Amino acid sequence: MKTAAIIVAAGRGSRAGGGVPKQWRPLAGRPVARWTLEAFAPFGPMVLVIHPDDRPEAEAAAQGLPVTLVNGAADRAGSVRAGLAALAGDPPDHVLIHDVARPCVSGTVIRAVLKALADAPGAAPALAVTDALWTGDQGQVTGTRDRSGLWRAQTPQGFAYAAIAAAHAAHPGGALDDVEVARTAGLPVTIVPGEERNLKITGPEDFPRAAALLETKMDIRLGNGFDVHRFGPGDHVVLCGLRVPHGRGLQGHSDADVGMHAVTDAIYGALAEGDIGRHFPPSDPQWKGAASEIFLRHAAELARARGYTISNVDVTLICEQPKITPHAAAMMAEMARIMGLEVGRVSVKATTSERLGFTGREEGIAALATATLVKP
Helix, strand or coil: CCEEEEEEECCCCHHHCCCCCHHHCEECCEEHHHHHHHHHHHHCCEEEEECHHHHHHHHHHHCCCCEEEEECCCCHHHHHHHHHHHCCCCCCCEEEEEECCCCCCCHHHHHHHHHHCCCCCEEEEEEECCCCEEEEECCEEEEEECCCCCEEECCCEEEEHHHHHHHHHHCCCCCCCHHHHHHHCCCCCEEEECCCCCCCCCCCCHHHHHHHHHHHHCEEEEEEEEEEEEEECCCEEEECCEEEECCCEECCCCCCCHHHHHHHHHHHHHCCCCCHHHHCCCCCHHHCCCCCHHHHHHHHHHHHHCCCEEEEEEEEEECCCCCCHHHHHHHHHHHHHHHCCCHHHEEEEEECCCCCHHHHCCCEEEEEEEEEEEEC
């Protein structure tokens, strides 16, 4: 089943203060919208619905992620319709509609909604109301209300794409959320368990609460990779995805990209998934001469499938020749492209072994890499 997400981010968020819309304000070191987008990145392509004035902020927040930017409307329903229209050319089976101001949403909640959609046209997370309910006027309690059967609605609210698109097209307007739109069209909506951490940032006091959740609940993993390839006949080497002219080539079962191999193993290591040989055995002839881009992309996609974001990678190439510095920027750009990252999250640098050892004797090149993975 193909899934896409619509992140609604066209509002002004003035109650949150700060002088700019809350979705672009910093939260635990990143814009609110970035946290939200990274939470949904493992589940498929995303549409970020924005105010036209916010495009520069949106482009910065979405950099390196599979996001389409779409201008929204004056109200939430119109913005959702704009997001649905953006998906119409290649419609998904299911669509998740989420408020950008809920950056602490967990993969557990998202997966629960998707699981429920296997048997229902709509599903949404919610929390049962457990507190006593009062009515009040002018600061005084005027009565009570029965809380039985009441739920606190959350997002993402998930639906069969065709069904919710038709429901929005037919709705007269004024709905509080997409569940109301669906129910007006006669679509049943299944309730799945929400989480207290899935709070919606509304006022200034919500920022420190959300930051505390994001900073303390993140799953941060570190992986290391090391690889070596010897020189042999050839007129170039492939390093970090770049073809570099050289008097000799590197020898290996694939294209012998020692830098990319080290980064790939670092990502696998952070996931406790072994090394390249486990996933692409050298005994399998189909990988003979293969581009190492295949291996790195697989590792990056595996990380995203597990709910992790690659925060950064750092690789050091150890060699006397060829000189790496003139090519480092292009190497970083190529590695970033393959992994779907901002270029600023990829580091490629070089050192020598002071003429010591096999690298000092120019018998080959070694590479050492580190990768950091983060799961909100």
